[in-house]
Amino acid sequence: MILAARGLPDLWLIFATVIGGSLSAGSAAAFNMYLDRDIDAHMQRTENRPLVTGEVSPRGALTFAWTLAAVSTVWLWIFTNPLLSVGAIFFYVVVYTMILKRRTEQNIVWGGIAGCFPVLIGWSAVTGSLSWAPFILFALVFLWTPPHYWPLSMKYADQYDEVDVPMLGATRSGSQVGLQVILYAWATVACSLLLIPVASMGLVYTASALVFGGWFVYESHRLYSRAVQGGEPRPMRVFHASITYLTLLFVAIAVDPLLPF
Numbered sequence: 001m002i003l004a005a006r007g008l009p010d011l012w013l014i015f016a017t018v019i020g021g022s023l024s025a026g027s028a029a030a031f032n033m034y035l036d037r038d039i040d041a042h043m044q045r046t047e048n049r050p051l052v053t054g055e056v057s058p059r060g061a062l063t064f065a066w067t068l069a070a071v072s073t074v075w076l077w078i079f080t081n082p083l084l085s086v087g088a089i090f091f092y093v094v095v096y097t098m099i100l101k102r103r104t105e106q107n108i109v110w111g112g113i114a115g116c117f118p119v120l121i122g123w124s125a126v127t128g129s130l131s132w133a134p135f136i137l138f139a140l141v142f143l144w145t146p147p148h149y150w151p152l153s154m155k156y157a158d159q160y161d162e163v164d165v166p167m168l169g170a171t172r173s174g175s176q177v178g179l180q181v182i183l184y185a186w187a188t189v190a191c192s193l194l195l196i197p198v199a200s201m202g203l204v205y206t207a208s209a210l211v212f213g214g215w216f217v218y219e220s221h222r223l224y225s226r227a228v229q230g231g232e233p234r235p236m237r238v239f240h241a242s243i244t245y246l247t248l249l250f251v252a253i254a255v256d257p258l259l260p261f
């Protein structure tokens with residue numbers, strides 16, 4: 001939103017968009033937990049979720065999910081535009097959770113599109129339209145999602161195998177996953193550099209994209225090397241690096257337009 005406004009947008013608009021977006025993401029997550037409660041019960045990673053422990057009933061969760069969807073849609077309708085948020089919920093719940101997740105190794109590649117919507121939501125809230133820059137941010141999150149998620153599914157491969165969810169990190173060998181992670185990490189960094197000419201980014205962003213991107217790529221190469229050498233691949237290093245990388249990059253995206261260089 002700061003990049004779209006090329007400065008600080010109206011604080012109320014930021015607040016309204018973050019509230020609406022959070023309610024929408026919460027709705028999507030609640031639908032996901034409702035639909036996946038059978039498999040969540042069989043994975044240690046997810047076995048403490050409230051639908052599995054019985055803290056929340058399936059009917060209660062479904063009511064909660066629909067309520068959040070309705071409230072977020074009306075809220076965003078009043079203050080910005082609800083269409084992209086509805087699209088994001090639809091993508092996560094129907095396209096990813098109901099159709100792709102249990103069927104294909106490429107589930108997270110296409111399902112990850114749900115997580116790309118928030119940049120469009122924020123941008124359009126400020127400008128009322130979309131241009132190349134928000135689509136580059138969209139592509140950035142799209143390319144980042146697989147090398148973020150595959151290391152996690154590599155770590156929990158036995159749990160994904162047990163519930164027959166074909167996450168690529170669980171179905172392929174360490175070196176095959178490592179190679180995919182490297183390719184997507186490089187593509188993510190290349191995409192982040194595209195923002196420099198397209199959105200006239202300055203020094204802070206350029207340096208951040210190169211340094212943090214270099215670190216992300218380095219960690220992905222180390223994962224591959226450890227896997228090829230037959231050692232413990234330590235995938236969570238890349239998982240955590242991916243989160244820190246994207247956080248720092250978006251901080252740089254927010255700070256850069258506020259500076260004169």
Ligand SMILES: CC(C)=CCC/C(C)=C/CC/C(C)=C/COP(=O)(O)OP(=O)(O)O
Nearest residue numbers: 021024025028088089092096111112114115
């Ligand atoms: C505004 C809005 C609605 C944004 C949506 C953002 C969002 C929820 C993105 C999720 C992306 C994704 C595919 C996660 C994996 O789910 P999973 O089911 O594999 O994860 P799990 O196993 O932990 O449940």
